[in-house]
Amino acid sequence: MDFKKTRVLGLAAALTTVTIWAVFLLGTRFAVQGNFTVEEIVLMRLLPGALIMSPFMCRLGVWPRGQSIPRAAMLMVGASAVFPFVVSKGLSYAPASDGGALAPGMLPFWTALAAYALAGEIPGQRRWYGLTMILAGAFVVSLWQIFAGAHDGAWRGHLMFLAGSGLWGIYSVIFRQSGLSSLHALVIGLFWGTLLFVPLLLASGKVSFESANLQDIAVMIIFQSFVIGILAMFLFGYAVRIIGAAEAAAFGALTPIFALLGGAYFLAETITTFKVLGVALVAGGVFLASGVTRNSDHLSSQE
DSSP states (O other): OHHHHHHHHHHHHHHHHHHHHHHHHHHHHHHHTTTOOHHHHHHHHHHHHHHHTHHHHHHHOSSOTTOOHHHHHIIIIIIIIIHHHHHHHHHTTSOHHHHHHHTTTTHHHHHHHHHHHHHOOOOOHHHHHHHHHHHHHHHHHHHHHHHHTOSTTHHHHHHHHHHHHHHHHHHHHHHHHHTOOHHHHHHHHHHHHHHHHHHHHHHTTOOOOTTOOHHHHHHHHIIIIIIIIIIIHHHHHHHHHHHOHHHHHHGGGHHHHHHHHHHHHHSOOOOOHHHHHHHHHHHHHHHHHHTHHHHHHHHHHHO
């Protein structure tokens, strides 16, 4: 009974996380098209969150002990700074509906590759089918725009979405193997992301907030730092610890759908038949890759 309750909490955490991811894509796309630069957005994600979480940094420590240098580097800045910067930059080139399919939507694919490379995990047949569908859907979403010329320069955003998703997949596997708690991983990322990236952001010359008023800045700080930077990171870490990296990533099936619908409704993005087909392939592939049906059968046999 305790196992079932814990698993339900893990599933709820994963569901909430992917919903926040969709809101992140929509909100960030809206922001970079309006009053904020990408550098300003990442700064507002890191600095306020680090200040709020500083007591936990002092208590838990900020060094990922027992990790090799590459693994430590990924835990320190991968999810806190590099991933959000790359994806946010991609949203300055391509629509949020594309980002939903190519960033969180591709996450199970990259996570499976990372799990194989770092842990020797080999996906089962059903997961292979799902991963193939995800890859096919990503090609449909991306290639139709390149051939049709629907969005000038969107391919740059697509490459950034794929790169950010790949980094997140590697991070999720390393985090699972690290033995860190969700809270500890969060404060490590915030500390080092802020320490190393905030000076670079300020030195870029693209942080002035000249196009935004105080209300816009306050709303964006709450959204980027507290909701996305802290709450989503904590919930994702918790979900990975409870239900595993691959299954937590598989809940990204909902994010492409939410981003597609939200992009059409809130941002007036053009939704074509090819894009709907690509998103459907990604979402269906994520569901197969999740192992949900396998786990359901396993749990039923235990009752």
